[in-house]
Amino acid sequence: MDNIISWTAEDEAIIATNTDATECKRCAVELGYWKDDYITYFAKHVDRKAPEINRGYYARVRAMEMFIHQFLERCDTKCQIINLGCGFDTLYWRLKDSTQAVGNFVELDFQAVTSKKSHIIKRNKQLLEKISNEDGEVMIREGDLHSDGYHLVSCDLRCLGEVRRKLAGAGVSPDAPTLVLAECVLVYLRPDAAHALLRHLSSTFPRCALLVYEQCNLGDKFGEVMVRNLSARGCALAGEGYCREPAAQAQRMLSLGFQAARSWDMHTVWRALPEEDRARVEALEMLDERELLLQLNSHYALTVATRGDIFADMDLNA
Template identity: 50%
Template sequence: MDKRMFHPCDESVQATNDDASECKRSAIKLGYWKDDYIGYFIKSTERKAPEINRGYFARVKGVEILIEKFLQKTGDKCQIINLGCGFDTLYWRLRDAGHMINNFVELDFPTVTSKKCYFIKRNKNLLSKIYVEDEDIRFNPTDLHAPNYHIMGVDLRNVDEVANKLKQAEVDFTVPTIFLAECVLVYIEAQNCTNLLKWFSSQFQTAVFVIYEQVNMNDRFGDVMLSNLRSRGCSLAGVEACITLDTQVLRLINCGFSGAKAYDMVQVYESIPIAERNRIERLEMLDEGELLTQLFQHYCIAIGWVGDLFQDVEIP
């Protein structure tokens, strides 16, 4: 019997990948940050509001800060596992920065990974970066396996399926590993999310888990955000972990992580070097700063770690 779980909102959740990719491309086209690869996955997009562009800048830079701190500790002898990867281009950007990560694994719904595999297969600039001389690249409609890059379709609510996919990707549970989950866990029912996080914390000896998602969802602004998402068919099944920064931390601690921290995006944005903030703030004028502040107050980055190596990794 097929154990794959189907939910009415799955299609809407998968569509959030297109939304996020379009928002990133909008900001990139305006010069918020450099990404030579997003255009291979998303061709054209309308210009987004300045608050959206700046919000995505803070999101991307906040996660980058933590990845850089991780790599400073591990070098390239590590693993990156990108959950709900969508059309993220991190692998290629890291290659351009001179990093050859031991094993880079991307997981998402099969409908999303099939599209990403298609784009990779048909574009030599993407394909050449994952090619290693005298090594094969294996494809099927939803999965791609290269020597140090794997993308696979999976239902993250099914731990057995996730475990099987990581085995196919030859993931080493003893190697330092960073997990990335940007707006992913919030769409997973609490018990399924708990099962997944507990499995990760119990299997990996040394790891850091980075979450980007909503927070402070119990106020009026949070209610409006929830209503907007529900109107698009997205029920935030895991929203109870998004009530406060403390609930974000407790979720990780209760799932077996050695320690955890959480920061709202106001703190994250203020941690970005002032020269970089000044540069991007000159790209577009905000009609008013209040909306951006409210958005920043309702998103966060949470970090959980296993072992001692990453206990001092934090947003500055």
């Protein structure tokens, strides 16, 4: 199976979801939802998004940050982060400004995305200076960008052999505490490919945490509309069958070798955020469509799956 998957129009549509995510993040950042000094390099012009979209993105970014922080707090030595389907995520730079705890940060996506991201990084000093070594150098090998502690590599996540090779080439070590991020990406993989990937990760890293953010409850009426809308854009959700109630997602992770797993829909996550954070963002924009926000939040879920005792207590209210 490895390396024989051909490029399809569907892949193009999936790649375009990165542009959407980046533009939505930039819009919310401009409105003051959260701070990100780097997002403007990756999305030049954006139209204003609806308040419920901005608030949904805030909850997503804030919740991911909260768990990343929990992970870092539990690490007793330098850790590594693997960002699956990284898109134009700016996490590497944001973390670089606040912590020295990450020894290696590896980002994987389709080549169409990584080559564009690599180009943007090389053109912008503020991005490049946080990556390159003292003489301002980064290495380009087979089109991938490598430097001390940051690697941006092209890879089709459906090809496990390629994933393994690219992770090894990026200096990933089974001994380091490992955080794997999968934000809106597993849903695009066929279940057999997603399962092979997840099983590989859980069996390779004895001390790891996996954060998955993606759709849930896709079997109800609202979920069906979400699927239809994406499909009309040429974007099939091959992993849709696993986006049912959040608990099923946690169960799936347990069956794939993780020792502990928990999932929450984003409405639950939103209510668990600190009161003052919610009050601050609620004051940023009027929200007429409360019901729509509730619907949206009920159709996205965050899952935390872990291996190793040090990460077993990662939780929404930890």
